[in-house]
Amino acid sequence: MEVKLRDEKKEKVENIKIPSEKPEVNLWKDAFRRLLKNKMAALGGIIVIVLIIIAIFAPYVAPYHYAKGNLLDNYAKPGSKYLLGADFMGRDVLSRIIYGTRISLSVGLIGAITAFIIGVLYGVISGYFGGKVDDIMMRFVDIMYAFPTLLLIILLMVLFKSTFAVTTPGTFVGTLSAIDRAFGGLFFIFIGIGITAWLGMARIARGMALSLREKEFVEAARAMGNSNWKIMFKHITPNLIGPCIVRVTLAIPGYITFEAFLSFIGLGVNPPTPSWGMMISEGYQAMRSHPHLALYPGIALAITMLAFNFLGDGLRDALDPRMK
Amino acid sequence: MINYIIRRVLWSIPVLLVISLITFSLGHAIPGGPFDREKPLPAEIIANLEAYYGLDDPLWKQYTDYLWNALHGDFGPSYSSRSRTVNDIIGAHFPVSARLGVLALIIAMVVGIPLGMVSALKQNSFTDYSCMFFALLGVSVPAMTLGPLLIWVFALKLNILPVARWGTWQQAILPAFTLGIGSAAILARLTRASMLQVIREDYIRTARSKGVSEKNVTVHHALKNALIPVVTVLGPLFAMLVTGSLIVEQIFAIPGCGKYFITSVTNRDYPVVLGIMLLYAIIIIIANLVVDVTYSWIDPRIRYT
Numbered sequence: 285m286e287v288k289l290r291d292e293k294k295e296k297v298e299n300i301k302i303p304s305e306k307p308e309v310n311l312w313k314d315a316f317r318r319l320l321k322n323k324m325a326a327l328g329g330i331i332v333i334v335l336i337i338i339a340i341f342a343p344y345v346a347p348y349h350y351a352k353g354n355l356l357d358n359y360a361k362p363g364s365k366y367l368l369g370a371d372f373m374g375r376d377v378l379s380r381i382i383y384g385t386r387i388s389l390s391v392g393l394i395g396a397i398t399a400f401i402i403g404v405l406y407g408v409i410s411g412y413f414g415g416k417v418d419d420i421m422m423r424f425v426d427i428m429y430a431f432p433t434l435l436l437i438i439l440l441m442v443l444f445k446s447t448f449a450v451t452t453p454g455t456f457v458g459t460l461s462a463i464d465r466a467f468g469g470l471f472f473i474f475i476g477i478g479i480t481a482w483l484g485m486a487r488i489a490r491g492m493a494l495s496l497r498e499k500e501f502v503e504a505a506r507a508m509g510n511s512n513w514k515i516m517f518k519h520i521t522p523n524l525i526g527p528c529i530v531r532v533t534l535a536i537p538g539y540i541t542f543e544a545f546l547s548f549i550g551l552g553v554n555p556p557t558p559s560w561g562m563m564i565s566e567g568y569q570a571m572r573s574h575p576h577l578a579l580y581p582g583i584a585l586a587i588t589m590l591a592f593n594f595l596g597d598g599l600r601d602a603l604d605p606r607m608k
Numbered sequence: 609m610i611n612y613i614i615r616r617v618l619w620s621i622p623v624l625l626v627i628s629l630i631t632f633s634l635g636h637a638i639p640g641g642p643f644d645r646e647k648p649l650p651a652e653i654i655a656n657l658e659a660y661y662g663l664d665d666p667l668w669k670q671y672t673d674y675l676w677n678a679l680h681g682d683f684g685p686s687y688s689s690r691s692r693t694v695n696d697i698i699g700a701h702f703p704v705s706a707r708l709g710v711l712a713l714i715i716a717m718v719v720g721i722p723l724g725m726v727s728a729l730k731q732n733s734f735t736d737y738s739c740m741f742f743a744l745l746g747v748s749v750p751a752m753t754l755g756p757l758l759i760w761v762f763a764l765k766l767n768i769l770p771v772a773r774w775g776t777w778q779q780a781i782l783p784a785f786t787l788g789i790g791s792a793a794i795l796a797r798l799t800r801a802s803m804l805q806v807i808r809e810d811y812i813r814t815a816r817s818k819g820v821s822e823k824n825v826t827v828h829h830a831l832k833n834a835l836i837p838v839v840t841v842l843g844p845l846f847a848m849l850v851t852g853s854l855i856v857e858q859i860f861a862i863p864g865c866g867k868y869f870i871t872s873v874t875n876r877d878y879p880v881v882l883g884i885m886l887l888y889a890i891i892i893i894i895a896n897l898v899v900d901v902t903y904s905w906i907d908p909r910i911r912y913t
């Protein structure tokens with residue numbers, strides 16, 4: 285907007301140096317800068333990125349194949365040939381840990397994405413409409429919330445593994461098992477974890493939507509004639525996303541633990557696909573003489589969870605406007 | 609207050625009904641019955657067994673029969689251990705899980721809360737950073753890593769504690785520690801954050817200016833108020849202990865309810881599965897209710913409608 289200045293002031297105005305471009309102030313850029321300044325969060329982020337790269341390029345990074353083992357070398361000690369030793373079938377532990385990264389990371393990330401999408405959608409709809417709709421939707425969440433999660437997941441996994449072991453092609457069940465096999469046995473774990481993961485996210489999103497819908501910008505948007513859906517997704521949701529991302533990043537270690545435990549009790553991925561939980565349970569039986577079989581996958585698990593926790597903590601501090 | 613408690617208790621009834629319905633349906637949706645053996649039993653024997661246990665009734669009748677019996681305290685027979693009822697089984701295994709859980713909770717509170725307090729009082733010192741680092745480790749290292757690690761260090765290398773199983777007090781140390789350390793870390797971080805906030809309050813400054821000794825300020829004025837958020841987190845912490853106990857029981861071969869749950873699901877022992885699921889759900893509901901009531905009792909600013 286051009287303001288006409290009076291002539292006497294013209295020289296003074298022209299002497300003022302006005303920067304030609306405004307520095308861009310943006311919640312995300314700000315948060316990113318603060319995240320990078322936080323050493324532990326940056327470390328966590330780097331570890332996560334390294335893990336993702338290892339998972340994607342596993343066949344190139346791993347020295348040996350995860351399933352082919354040399355029986356002559358079984359129970360080899362960690363040394364020059366097998367960097368972290370070999371398991372009871374002579375398979376290299378390091379390679380199996382590297383391939384296991386794929387399983388844990390995919391479960392963690394898909395669980396997070398499912399929880400985020402379904403949870404935020406559900407929560408925003410419930411919180412924005414309020415009243416009866418909110419009541420019913422939240423009652424459902426409250427009831428599901430009282431379920432002991434791990435018990436429900438175990439029940440679901442036993443159901444999936446036995447019902448869907450059918451291989452006849454063409455039927456619905458048959459196609460589901462085919463998808464499962466294509467995923468390396470992970471598909472049902474995704475469903476199992478996804479069913480319970482979105483509940484916490486829905487609660488948080490709903491709480492925030494409830495408070496956000498009273499704000500003036502929502503009223504302004506409504507006055508400008510925006511439809512309900514547009515307000516929900518263009519105005520309310522972007523304001524929720526910060527804490528939701530934090531919450532979901534901090535929940536990823538939980539999903540990884542669930543998957544590891546399911547594999548530990550044998551309800552997870554099918555062998556020979558290596559999962560850290562399965563490696564721990566197999567190595568557990570040889571703890572007395574070959575502790576490295578159970579300890580190294582455990583350390584890998586701990587490092588992954590540590591990285592996500594660091595990252596989540598850092599994100600929370602970076603996105604918190606009170607800490608500015 | 610009484611109204612609130614009554615409403616919560618009444619509300620938990622439909623929750624338990626839904627949980628029992630879902631568990632019942634899931635249990636029966638899993639193919640295979642409890643009488644499948646490697647070598648299939650003759651058809652007449654299976655028919656007899658099913659008639660005896662009422663498994664040939666239509667599903668809705670089985671469900672309502674179960675509910676009716678459950679209301680009278682009878683949770684049915686166990687299909688895999690022929691001589692025991694579910695009540696016997698739960699009665700035998702639950703005290704073990706309960707003892708483990710209580711020990712873990714005690715460790716969590718005894719280790720976590722003082723650690724958090726000390727960190728807050730000496731903020732940004734070396735003590736603070738190291739305590740918080742250990743708390744972060746405690747939150748991140750899962751039971752599945754910590755369990756075998758502790759077993760390897762203390763039982764196999766140093767030989768001072770037994771490896772697994774349950775019975776003597778030495779056997780209780782490692783599992784309780786493994787289960788409790790995660791909760792201890794959460795309590796430490798929460799206590800520290802809450803204490804940091806409380807110390808900056810005006811009434812603490814008043815107390816100090818009155819001449820109250822630092823020790824009294826900490827213990828009598830700050831600590832009680834700092835513990836309020838800690839009490840609220842005890843509810844979800846209970847649920848975490850329930851979940852974690854399954855993992856720890858599996859690792860240390862402790863004959864508790866969690867381990868039995870997994871075995872019963874694999875054996876299609878429906879009544880035991882339902883019984884344990886309902887038991888854990890009831891525990892979580894009661895824990896949450898007690899925590900909410902205690903919270904409103906200790907903080908007079910909170911009043912439930």
